[in-house]
Amino acid sequence: MNEELHNDFGHGKNTYPPSxxxxxxxxxxxxxxxxxxxxxxxxxxMTTYEAQPFNGNDVPLRTRTNFYNARYARNxxxxxISDHAxxxxKKSVxxxxxxxxxxxxxxxxxAQIILDEYKKEFPDREKYPIWGDGLFASEPGEWTDLHMCRETKGIFVLVEWEFMTNPESYKLLKSDDYRKxxxxxKARSACRWYGIPFDKPAAKPAAKPAPKPKEEDDMLEKAIVVFGMDDFxxxxxxxxxxxxxxxxxxGLPAGRLAKEVYVVGGDEKGLKGDKFVILSGSDLFETSNAVGEFLKK
Structure with a gap:
């Protein structure tokens, strides 16, 4: 499917504290x-792609936008859409x-679609206010000059859902209901952009699977690790x-990353996984050749 959402969320679990x-x-x-x-x-x-891993340490902003731009070059x-609080x-804001x-x-x-969908989902303006008119043009040299809007080559917006510093908003941001x-x-907005029908899933009871360690829940089947952008x-x-x-x-998340970890450049030292495939050489050219030979198999 060509419909693809770059499902970004700002910051990693190691950014708080201190900020x-x-x-x-x-x-x-x-x-x-x-x-x-x-x-x-x-x-x-539709396809969703995250440059920032769930429950992972912070992936630098430049690295994230590079990843999204590489995806956009293909599609x-x-x-x-990037999520933020x-x-x-001023606590009143x-x-x-x-x-x-x-x-x-x-x-x-x-951005207008997202604002419209927010107003539909949260019609009570007293409880769920809009900041200004809800739309902010990100402009060079201004306080709105945001890296995620400026450096992404595709159609990209950044959402500030509410203010953590306001007591009432704080309660919302802590709420599972508000997060969902x-x-x-966000999902309705993406579907509306592509002209895909979307209905809110009906709540239905489901058999609870046997509990698994949280690390197992977050683990991927396969993942690729690069030492730096030269190997990208x-x-x-x-x-x-x-x-x-x-x-x-x-910028790797804590714990085991995946069942199979493909290392492009470097070795498996310091990585955690069930199986490692090392595709590396003494320089980026040998590393590229190692990948090429693997792809011929």
């Missing part, structure tokens, strides 16, 4: 909850807002073949 959150609420906790539920809602409807229909020195790159009419259109409904807004082109060829996400070694 990216308020006492009792790491921002990553909210962001990743919305991203994970969005992925669940869109399963079987020009892809769109991106806002903060302000609150509300929902969407940022888009000022010169992109398509990004503005996507935010994900619903070779890793992209491998990712297309084995259909696995790519991670930079410095």
């Amino acid at each position: 990216k959150g308020v006492p009792g609420l790491p921002e990553f906790e909210f962001n990743s909850a919305v991203g994970r539920e969005t992925k669940r809602l869109l399963e079987g409807i 020009k229909k892809a769109i991106g 806002n903060a302000n020195g 609150r509300g929902f807002g969407v940022f888009y790159w000022h010169s992109s009419s398509e990004a503005k259109k996507l 409904r935010c994900a619903l807004v 082109p070779a890793a992209k060829r491998l990712a297309k073949k084995i259909k696995a996400p790519i991670y930079v070694r410095d």
Whole structure:
């Protein structure tokens, strides 16, 4: 399917403390909850891709946008939505807002769709206010000059769902109900963009599977690890073949990453997995050749 959502969520679990959150609420906790539920809602409807791993350490902003741009180069229909919780020195400030790159009419259109879907899902303006008019053009040199809007080559917007620093908003951001409904807004918006029907899944009882360790729940079948961006082109060829996400070694989540870990550049030292496939050489050219030989098999 060509429909693809770059399901971004800002920050990793190691960013709080010291920053990216308020006492009792790491921002990553909210962001990743919305991203994970969005992925669940869109399963079987469209492809979702996350450059920031669930429950993982922070992947640098530049690295994330590089990953999204590489995906966009392969699929020009892809769109991106980045989740965030806002903060302000004035505790009275609150509300929902969407940022888009000022010169992109398509990004503005996507932002307008998200704002409209938010208003439909949360019609009570007293309880769920809108920040300003809800739409913010991200412009060079201004306070709205956001890296995620500026450096992504595709249609990409950044959502500030509410303010962590406001007491009422804080309660919402801590709420599982609000997080799931935010994900619903995000999923509906993506489907609306592509003209795909989407209905809220009906709640139904399901047999509970045997409990598994949390690490097992989060573990992928396959994953690719690169030492640095020099090895990224070779890793992209491998990712297309084995259909696995790519991670930079410095931004890996804690615990075992996947059952099968493909190392492009370097070795398995410091990595955790059940099986390792080492595709490395003394330089990036030998590493690229190692990947090429593997792909011939």
